Structure formats: structure tokens, C-alpha cells
Amino acid sequence: MADVGVVGPSSLVGGEILEVLAERAFPTSTLRFFGSMHTAGGWVERAGKEVRIDLARADSFNDLDVVFFAAGPTVAGEFAPAAAEAGATVVDCSSRFRLDPDVPLVVPEVNPEMVPHPRVPGILASPSATAVGLAVVLGPLAAAAGLVRVVVSTYQGAAGGGRRLVHRFGRDTVALLNAQGEGRSAGSLAFDCLPRVGTVEPGGATTHELHVVEETRKVLGEPELALSITAVRVPTFFGYGASIHLDTARPLTAAEATEVLRTARGVIVHDEAADLFPTPAGVAGSDATHVGRVRDDPGAPNGLALWIALDSVRKGGAVNAVQIAEIAIRER
Amino acid sequence: MADVGVVGPSSLVGGEILEVLAERAFPTSTLRFFGSMHTAGGWVERAGKEVRIDLARADSFNDLDVVFFAAGPTVAGEFAPAAAEAGATVVDCSSRFRLDPDVPLVVPEVNPEMVPHPRVPGILASPSATAVGLAVVLGPLAAAAGLVRVVVSTYQGAAGGGRRLVHRFGRDTVALLNAQGEGRSAGSLAFDCLPRVGTVEPGGATTHELHVVEETRKVLGEPELALSITAVRVPTFFGYGASIHLDTARPLTAAEATEVLRTARGVIVHDEAADLFPTPAGVAGSDATHVGRVRDDPGAPNGLALWIALDSVRKGGAVNAVQIAEIAIRER
Numbered sequence: 234m235a236d237v238g239v240v241g242p243s244s245l246v247g248g249e250i251l252e253v254l255a256e257r258a259f260p261t262s263t264l265r266f267f268g269s270m271h272t273a274g275g276w277v278e279r280a281g282k283e284v285r286i287d288l289a290r291a292d293s294f295n296d297l298d299v300v301f302f303a304a305g306p307t308v309a310g311e312f313a314p315a316a317a318e319a320g321a322t323v324v325d326c327s328s329r330f331r332l333d334p335d336v337p338l339v340v341p342e343v344n345p346e347m348v349p350h351p352r353v354p355g356i357l358a359s360p361s362a363t364a365v366g367l368a369v370v371l372g373p374l375a376a377a378a379g380l381v382r383v384v385v386s387t388y389q390g391a392a393g394g395g396r397r398l399v400h401r402f403g404r405d406t407v408a409l410l411n412a413q414g415e416g417r418s419a420g421s422l423a424f425d426c427l428p429r430v431g432t433v434e435p436g437g438a439t440t441h442e443l444h445v446v447e448e449t450r451k452v453l454g455e456p457e458l459a460l461s462i463t464a465v466r467v468p469t470f471f472g473y474g475a476s477i478h479l480d481t482a483r484p485l486t487a488a489e490a491t492e493v494l495r496t497a498r499g500v501i502v503h504d505e506a507a508d509l510f511p512t513p514a515g516v517a518g519s520d521a522t523h524v525g526r527v528r529d530d531p532g533a534p535n536g537l538a539l540w541i542a543l544d545s546v547r548k549g550g551a552v553n554a555v556q557i558a559e560i561a562i563r564e565r
Numbered sequence: 566m567a568d569v570g571v572v573g574p575s576s577l578v579g580g581e582i583l584e585v586l587a588e589r590a591f592p593t594s595t596l597r598f599f600g601s602m603h604t605a606g607g608w609v610e611r612a613g614k615e616v617r618i619d620l621a622r623a624d625s626f627n628d629l630d631v632v633f634f635a636a637g638p639t640v641a642g643e644f645a646p647a648a649a650e651a652g653a654t655v656v657d658c659s660s661r662f663r664l665d666p667d668v669p670l671v672v673p674e675v676n677p678e679m680v681p682h683p684r685v686p687g688i689l690a691s692p693s694a695t696a697v698g699l700a701v702v703l704g705p706l707a708a709a710a711g712l713v714r715v716v717v718s719t720y721q722g723a724a725g726g727g728r729r730l731v732h733r734f735g736r737d738t739v740a741l742l743n744a745q746g747e748g749r750s751a752g753s754l755a756f757d758c759l760p761r762v763g764t765v766e767p768g769g770a771t772t773h774e775l776h777v778v779e780e781t782r783k784v785l786g787e788p789e790l791a792l793s794i795t796a797v798r799v800p801t802f803f804g805y806g807a808s809i810h811l812d813t814a815r816p817l818t819a820a821e822a823t824e825v826l827r828t829a830r831g832v833i834v835h836d837e838a839a840d841l842f843p844t845p846a847g848v849a850g851s852d853a854t855h856v857g858r859v860r861d862d863p864g865a866p867n868g869l870a871l872w873i874a875l876d877s878v879r880k881g882g883a884v885n886a887v888q889i890a891e892i893a894i895r896e897r
Contacts (some may be wrong), residue, residue: 328879381866386718386808388758390795407742410735424801425846426720426859428808428872437860437870461864463808464870465720467799469756476718476760476795487769510703514749514757524581526760528769532714532793538769540795 234565236290238297239319239329240312242277245396246326247552250301251279254413255445260562267309268291276556291315298352302327303551305499308433316435323356324554330358338451340365343372344497348560351524357557361441362467363387364448364463366541368412369548370477371452373497373539374490380480381535382459389430389468391422391514393545399470406468430464437462440463441451444512445514467537470511473545481491481535491527499548500524511542519544520552566594567894570629570653572621572644573636574598574609577668577728578658582633582884583611588615589887592894593680599625601640604768623647625824630684631890634659635883645688655688656886663780664691670783672697673888674831675704680892689889692803694881695796696780697717698873701854701880702784705829705871706822711814712787713867717794720806720855721762722845723754725877730754731802736799752799752862762796771796804845813867820871826856831880843874853878 237254241247254261266277266286287293288309294300294316302309302316306329313323313330332338332353336348338358348357360368363385371380391402405423430504431441442462450458467474485493493502494502503509503525511523524541530536569586573579586593598609598618605620619625626632626648626705627801634641645655645662662668669679671691679687679731683866695717703712723734737755759806763773776792782790799806817825822851826834835841835857843855854875874883 277876308826325876376630384716384810386795388720388799403742406738410739410742425804425844426801426806427844428806428842428874437858459864461810461862461868462872463810463858465721465806465808465872467758469758469800471791472757474758474760474797478716478793478795478799488659510759512759526765526769526795530793533792536793538793538795540797542760551728 234260236263236268236296237261238265238294239298239303240267240300240308241272241277242286243272244303245399246550247303249261249546250303250554252279253547253551253555257559259555259559265297269304270310288461291539294319294321299324299562301554302525311458317356321356321415322352322354324359324557325360326359326554328444330356331360331444332451333358338448339557340368340411340452340553340559342497343368343452344454345560348557350560350563352561355525357561359550359554359557360448360452361445362387362393362543362545363445363475364452365553366473366475366522366543367449367547368452368498369492369497370524370539371449372491374398374451374479374481374485375455376527377493378459378485379453381480381482383461383477383479385460385462386476387462388513390465390467390469390472390545392471393473401471402468419482422466422483424468426468427466428463430466434546469513471517471544471546472542473549474513474540474542476540478530478532478536478538479539480533483534487527487529487537494524494527502527510540513542516542517544518547520548521549567630568594568628569593570593570597570599570626570632572599572632572634572640573604574618575600575604575607576635577724577731578882579635581878582635582886583609585879585883585887587893593889597629600651601636602748613781624738626651626653629653630654631894633886646652649687652686652891654686654783656691657688658691658886660693662688663692663776664783667692669720669888670780672700672784672885673892674829675767675784676786680889682892682895683801685894689893691882691886691889692780692784693777694725694877695721695777695807696784696873697881697885698854698875699781699805700784700832702826702856702871702873702884703781706811706813706817706824707785707787709825712790712819713812714791715793715809715811717792718808719794719796720799720845721796722801722877724803725805726798734800734802750783754798758800758802760795762798776853801828801845803876803878804874805881806845806872806874808872810862810868810870812865812866813869816867819869821884823859826859833858840849842872845874848874850879851875854880854881856874
């Protein structure tokens with residue numbers, strides 16, 4: 234049994250972590266909640282009881298075995314090292330430590346061996362939803378035939394931008410449908426696609442795109458992988474989609490790739506022949522990464538094309554984090 | 566001056582053709598409207614007057630110089646040859662004749678020389694919105710540096726599926742926001758992305774994807790171009806977006822590509838350095854193909870990435886068709 238803390242329990246991913254801990258019967262003896270100045274003092278419902286959110290301090294984590302950080306990178310940077318020093322296994326869902334060379338970045342279906350076992354104090358990072366989905370699907374394909382090049386375009390819903398973006402998107406959508414106010418506000422996602430997630434860096438890629446490339450390389454253990462990505466926010470609430478075109482080193486037909494993915498951990502393949510395909514909203518609530526439209530891509534000698542959809546808050550966030558913690562506390 | 570007919574004036578593209586003819590002062594002496602059994606007998610407003618839609622017959626087109634077909638492929642297949650035989654220049658916006666080797670497929674910025682001049686009777690085809698946008702942008706880049714490979718993922722709004730899909734999408738969106746009925750209906754675009762446009766063909770690509778590849782090759786005059794595409798319907802009403810990753814034959818930096826596109830016909834480049842980018846809803850009503858996020862793609866030796874947005878009903882439909890007719894009737 235573990236004494237567990239959750240920092241940021243009122244965020245989208247934080248709230249989902251509470252659900253996932255209960256669903257998966259994570260062996261919890263005590264469960265405590267922490268927040269920043271903005272959220273501390275609030276309450277979270279847990280098993281029918283209201284539980285208070287305490288203000289996170291450097292000494293908050295002394296008696297805890299596992300601490301989930303589901304707050305932003307600033308809060309993680311401030312408190313995750315203290316929690317680790319106090320003896321906890323920290324699982325951080327923010328971007329803060331993902332690319333830190335001293336911190337394992339883990340997708341349990343792909344690189345579970347990166348989690349120290351038996352449990353030792355320290356920080357473990359959970360990747361962005363994009364990198365989780367890519368790693369779950371590209372890992373088995375890389376093992377089967379090697380990857381020469383991967384080109385990805387994403388279809389990311391409002392949830393990836395947190396609770397505030399979900400609320401703003403819903404409000405803007407209703408306002409547009411009612412033709413209220415001055416019409417469309419600048420940068421609104423309502424009935425529009427925004428081809429920029431994060432800020433644009435010198436060279437033209439966004440922070441998010443650069444991070445996803447590095448995170449995926451780190452999880453796959455392929456630091457030189459030729460991975461190109463355009464990340465686009467689309468007007469959906471939950472769920473996440475990506476179009477993937479890839480070239481393998483050795484020939485791998487669509488039929489062979491489908492067989493590889495059918496037996497891959499954490500993957501559900503939808504039957505192309507039966508004209509079935511997964512959609513972002515359709516897979517909401519699922520813990521799997523769903524694959525559809527697997528087909529040969531005649532644009533390259535060993536070309537493959539496919540589409541993936543996953544729930545960015547669950548497998549792309551909370552589920553992956555809880556899976557990491559499960560490995561850490563597992564009995565030998 | 567020309568005697569003009571429009572078949573399908575009550576479709577999205579048909580209605581827009583009427584607007585564009587007026588805006589561009591297309592030299593029209595008479596303007597007549599034709600429809601199928603479904604739409605004939607209705608009325609269309611034109612310069613403040615209601616004009617009747619006549620039933621299209623094989624002998625409807627005898628006195629017309631130019632006939633726009635903005636109905637489906639079935640109507641085009643039934644009547645466009647008769648109109649051409651009767652002496653008209655036919656501009657068809659449907660998929661019916663786009664890949665017919667005897668029919669020019671024209672994007673005026675790219676291959677205006679395919680339009681016979683002076684005007685001769687015959688059928689000319691206007692490509693799908695996807696192929697129009699790709700041709701306008703890829704044409705100048707191909708001329709500057711050659712194209713080795715192009716990978717495209719699309720973000721297509723409801724308008725591309727016609728008036729019926731626009732209505733259904735709006736209705737489903739309102740119903741979901743109001744939480745009416747049984748919730749999400751199968752295949753609904755409301756707050757979801759559908760990674761299948763058209764029907765899936767043997768091999769896994771959709772009819773639409775296969776057509777777009779062949780149309781783009783035909784317009785560019787590059788029948789062997791390695792062009793891969795995943796077409797996805799997204800929950801927007803109007804406007805069209807595409808993420809493009811391409812490899813050029815000769816080195817072409819993002820800065821050089823930007824300069825090429827700045828002077829290209831029908832293109833507006835949004836300034837990456839100033840963090841400006843075009844969105845599908847943001848370019849609604851525009852006749853240009855808008856380009857943003859032009860950047861080097863380090864995933865390939867001569868890699869480039871960019872994003873395009875255009876109004877699929879205007880430049881992707883009505884504007885392109887009227888431009889074709891303008892070339893056909895132009896005085897020598």
C-alpha cells in the first residue's frame with residue numbers, strides 16, 4: 234500500500250488521475266491533495282467525501298510514497314525535487330522534466346524498464362499526449378521494420394490546452410451559434426483550426442512541436458529519428474487525432490503492419506477492410522491508442538500511412554501517469 | 566458579352582458563382598438557371614429579382630456561350646456533353662470530368678494555357694478545393710526547386726460536403742451543446758474529426774484522396790509526382806486547411822520558399838517571424854490561397870513544411886470556375 238499525493242487535483246488531468254486511481258484499484262493507504270496559491274483551500278470530491286486541497290510546501294511530501302504532479306511546469310519545477318528528496322516517487326505530467334537527461338520519460342507499453350524497480354525516490358516524467366500516442370504506435374513498428382522517416386500532422390482538441398481552453402472554446406462556440414457580440418474573437422478555436430500549438434521558436438517550429446519530437450525520440454530510444462510534425466488545434470473538446478505517414482527501413486506492408494499493431498500493447502486496430510475508423514470523440518474514455526486507416530503509402534518505397542486517435546486526458550495524461558506509478562510500486 | 570447558364574444555382578458553389586460573376590463584372594448579357602428534377606421550379610434571387618430555375622434538358626443550352634455546372638457528377642455527366650455539343654464552353658465544378666484525359670483540368674494561376682483560346686465549345690473542369698490549394702502553392706515551388714515528395718494532411722470543413730452536410734453539422738452541434746436526444750449520432754462531425762472523406766477503395770485510400778492526387782498531378786503536369794495524402798473532415802463550417810511537408814529536388818530554404826510564394830499568383834504569405842498564420846475561418850471570403858508557418862523541415866535533407874488555408878467554396882470552387890471562364894471568353 235502506498236501513501237499518495239496529488240498536486241493539482243482540480244486540473245483536467247489531476248481530476249482524471251483521481252478517477253483512474255479508483256478504477257485501477259491503485260493500492261492507496263492515504264491520499265492527500267496539494268495545490269498552488271490559486272487552488273489551495275478548495276475542495277475535491279473523493280469517494281463521496283469532500284477533501285481539502287492543502288497549499289503545497291517544500292515539506293508537504295515527507296510521508297508520501299508516490300506524488301503525482303498534474304499542475305503546470307512552474308509548480309512541478311518548484312516542488313517535484315523537494316518531493317523526490319523527501320523520499321517520494323514523483324510522476325510529473327507537466328513538460329518541466331520530460332527532456333531532462335536525468336529524468337526517465339516513460340510510456341509503459343514501450344520503455345517500462347526506465348522505471349527504477351524496486352521503488353526508489355526520484356522524478357519520473359509522463360510525455361505529452363502526442364508523444365504517448367506516437368510512441369505506443371511507432372515503438373512496435375520500429376521494432377518490426379525500423380523507421381527511416383515519420384511525418385505527423387495532429388488534430389488536438391481543446392482539452393490539451395487545459396480546463397481554461399475547454400471553457401473558452403465552449404463559450405465561444407455558443408456565442409457564435411447565437412451570433413452574439415462582435416462575432417469571432419481573435420485566436421478563437423470556435424469552428425476554426427489553429428495551426429500553432431505553443432509559441433513559435435526561431436526556425437519556425439513551435440515549442441510544442443520541438444518538444445514532441447524530442448520526447449518521442451527519448452521514449453523510443455532513437456535520438457536521431459527523422460520525425461517531422463505540424464501540430465494543429467481543432468475545434469473538438471476531448472480526444473486527439475494524428476495523421477501519420479512513415480517510411481520503414483525494411484519492407485512492411487500495410488497487412489503486416491496491421492498484424493504487428495494488433496498484438497502491440499495498448500493498441501486497438503480498427504478494421505480498414507470493414508471501413509471502420511477511430512475518431513477523437515469516439516475514443517473518449519478509452520485507455521488505448523486506437524489505430525485506423527492503415528494502408529500502404531505509394532508515395533515512398535516502404536511507405537505506410539495510418540491514423541491514430543486517443544483520449545488526451547486519459548492515456549495521453551492520467552492513465553499513463555498511473556501506469557508509471559504502478560510499475561514503480563509493483564512487488565518484485 | 567456572353568450568354569451564361571448556371572446548372573445547380575442553389576448549391577453552395579452555384580450560389581457563390583452568382584456572387585462571383587457579379588463581383589468580377591463577368592460580361593453577361595443573359596443569365597439562365599437550370600436544375601435537376603429536385604431543384605427545377607424553384608427560384609434564385611439575382612440583382613433583387615427572383616429568377617426561375619428551369620429543368621435542365623439536352624436542348625436547354627442551344628443559345629448559351631458559357632455554362633457553369635455546379636451540380637453533382639451525375640447531372641454533369643448527363644448534360645455537360647450536350648451543352649458542349651450545342652456550342653457552349655462548359656466549366657464543370659463536379660468530379661465527373663476532372664480526370665478525363667480529353668478534358669483540361671485548370672487552375673488559372675498554374676496552367677491557364679490549358680484553356681483553348683479563342684473560345685471553342687467543350688468541357689473544362691475545375692479541381693476539388695484540395696487540389697486547387699495544392700496546385701497554387703506547389704506549382705511555384707516545383708518551378709523553383711523541383712518536387713521529390715509531398716505529404717499532405719487536410720482539415721476540411723463541412724462546406725466541402727455540400728449544403729446538406731453544413732446543415733447537419735450545425736444541427737448536430739446545437740443538439741450536442743443542448744444535450745438533446747440520445748447524444749452523439751454515428752458519423753456525426755459535431756465536435757469530432759472524421760478521418761475518411763469519400764469511400765475507402767481497395768488499398769485503403771479513399772476515392773477523394775485518390776482523386777486529389779491525380780488532379781494535382783494533372784494540373785501540375787507531373788504525372789509521377791510522389792504525393793501522399795490523408796484527408797480529414799474537421800468540425801468547421803467553411804474554410805479549408807492543409808498541413809504540407811515536402812522535399813525539393815534542389816535546396817530551397819524556408820526563406821527562399823517564402824520569397825517564391827510572395828511573388829506567386831493567387832498566394833498570400835503570412836509572416837512567420839511576426840507569428841501570424843492563416844486559419845480556415847479567418848480566410849473565409851478570400852479569393853487567395855493563404856500560406857503560413859513556412860519553415861525548414863529538418864526531417865529531410867531538402868525538407869520544407871508549411872500550412873495553407875483557403876475558402877473551399879470560393880477559390881476552391883466558384884472563383885476558380887469563373888476565372889477559367891474569363892480566360893475562355895477573353896478578347897485576343
